[in-house]
Amino acid sequence: MRRMQYPVLIALLLLLTIWIGPALAEEAPRVHAIEGARIVLEPGREIERGTVVIREGLIESVGERVDIPADARIWDGEGLTVYPGLIEPYLRIGRLLGAKPVSGEWKGPPREPRLPGTADGHPRVRPERGVVDELEFSGDWWGDLHELGFTSAYVLPDSGIFRGRGALLGLRSGRVSALRLPAAELQCLAYDVGLGSMGHPRSLMGVVALMRQTLHDARWYAEATRIYEEHPVGLERPELNRSLAVLGAHLEEGAGFLIEAADVLAVLRAGAFVREFELNGLLRGSGEEYKRVGDVAALGLPLVLPLAFPERPELKYE
Numbered sequence: 312m313r314r315m316q317y318p319v320l321i322a323l324l325l326l327l328t329i330w331i332g333p334a335l336a337e338e339a340p341r342v343h344a345i346e347g348a349r350i351v352l353e354p355g356r357e358i359e360r361g362t363v364v365i366r367e368g369l370i371e372s373v374g375e376r377v378d379i380p381a382d383a384r385i386w387d388g389e390g391l392t393v394y395p396g397l398i399e400p401y402l403r404i405g406r407l408l409g410a411k412p413v414s415g416e417w418k419g420p421p422r423e424p425r426l427p428g429t430a431d432g433h434p435r436v437r438p439e440r441g442v443v444d445e446l447e448f449s450g451d452w453w454g455d456l457h458e459l460g461f462t463s464a465y466v467l468p469d470s471g472i473f474r475g476r477g478a479l480l481g482l483r484s485g486r487v488s489a490l491r492l493p494a495a496e497l498q499c500l501a502y503d504v505g506l507g508s509m510g511h512p513r514s515l516m517g518v519v520a521l522m523r524q525t526l527h528d529a530r531w532y533a534e535a536t537r538i539y540e541e542h543p544v545g546l547e548r549p550e551l552n553r554s555l556a557v558l559g560a561h562l563e564e565g566a567g568f569l570i571e572a573a574d575v576l577a578v579l580r581a582g583a584f585v586r587e588f589e590l591n592g593l594l595r596g597s598g599e600e601y602k603r604v605g606d607v608a609a610l611g612l613p614l615v616l617p618l619a620f621p622e623r624p625e626l627k628y629e
Contacts, residue, residue: 340384342366344377348388351395363393396462398479401569401595401615403469404442432554434471435505436525438498439557441476442466443487456482463492467499467569472518473525473558474499477569497593498561501571502580519580525558526588533559567591569615575599575607582610 343365350358350373362377363370372378379385456464467477479494480487500522505513512518532555539546561568568590570581574597585592595615600607607614 340382342371342380342383343386344379344383345386345388345391345393346379349392351392353395363388394460397460399456399461399464402464402466404466432552433521433525435503436473436521436554437468437471437475438473438561439475439553440468441496442468442478442480443476443491465494465497467497470503472501472503472521473554474501495567497567497569498558499569499571502573502577519584522584523587525555526562529555529558529562532556533563562590565591567593569593569595571595573597575602578607578614579603579610582607582612585610585612 345363345365347360348363350361350363352358352373358373358375361373361375362379364372364377364379364383366380461482463479463481465477465479468474475498476496477499478487478496479492480490481492483490502515502518504515504518505511512521532549532552535549536556536559539548568585570584570592572578572581572594578594578596578600581592581594584590585594593613593615594610596607596617598617598619600614600616
């Protein structure tokens with residue numbers, strides 16, 4: 312029996328080589344090197360002829376004299392310019408340049424059926440949802456952004472008041488969970504007045520009241536849950552509310568909130584809201600901030616501003 316062990320082992324190795332060998336041969340290279348290209352490191356810093364080494368989709372090294380790994384696929388960069396990709400900091404789902412989820416219009420994941428002891432929240436308060444939930448894009452939906460030099464975008468939900476969590480995505484096809492890049496999850500808020508079938512509140516005053524009440528409720532819910540968990544005997548458990556639980560945890564962690572403002576007055580209103588609740592706030596402005604630039608600057612909050620170039624005027628010569 313011992314004499315048979317070695318022939319059997321050799322046969323197994325041969326079979327493994329036959330099965331695995333072609334798969335390894337067809338596997339795409341994981342390391343790439345762009346050689347001889349002009350490299351823009353940042354404004355004012357350039358390398359006329361350099362090398363960029365990329366491993367597993369991440370830049371490993373950049374410089375004039377870089378040791379190229381033996382397993383790298385080399386690309387001739389002669390006459391080409393390599394520069395850092397731009398990041399779009401605010402891209403709502405409804406503005407993805409024609410991109411549509413495979414399952415149709417995205418409205419967030421469906422609400423789970425109500426369970427005993429579970430409270431239903433306001434339909435326009437959905438902090439528990441996120442763009443990575445059951446969302447998939449197909450086709451070259453990033454094409455126009457690529458042409459402008461963008462390689463990633465922070466994508467946010469686009470409906471409701473508490474709209475949910477955004478995510479930084481690489482610009483390519485596939486399920487959002489696979490496109491996701493490391494970045495903080497921001498809760499997106501907007502002064503979204505309900506119209507038509509969107510439901511109440513249908514006034515700005517009502518929206519502000521709902522936002523303030525929701526944050527108060529989230530903090531109360533987190534505190535009530537903590538007290539119950541510490542002293543479960545003799546106390547009634549708070550009704551399960553996923554929205555308040557997620558929002559309360561977000562507040563306790565000091566995580567970020569991005570508030571969308573449609574005009575300069577909304578920016579000032581959002582700044583006061585951030586101060587009132589001591590939020591880690593970031594504002595998305597409208598481009599009208601110059602009208603009250605001193606008051607806006609006094610907020611001391613980061614601003615994401617739209618960039619729009621004017622159309623080229625038509626000149627007529629006679």
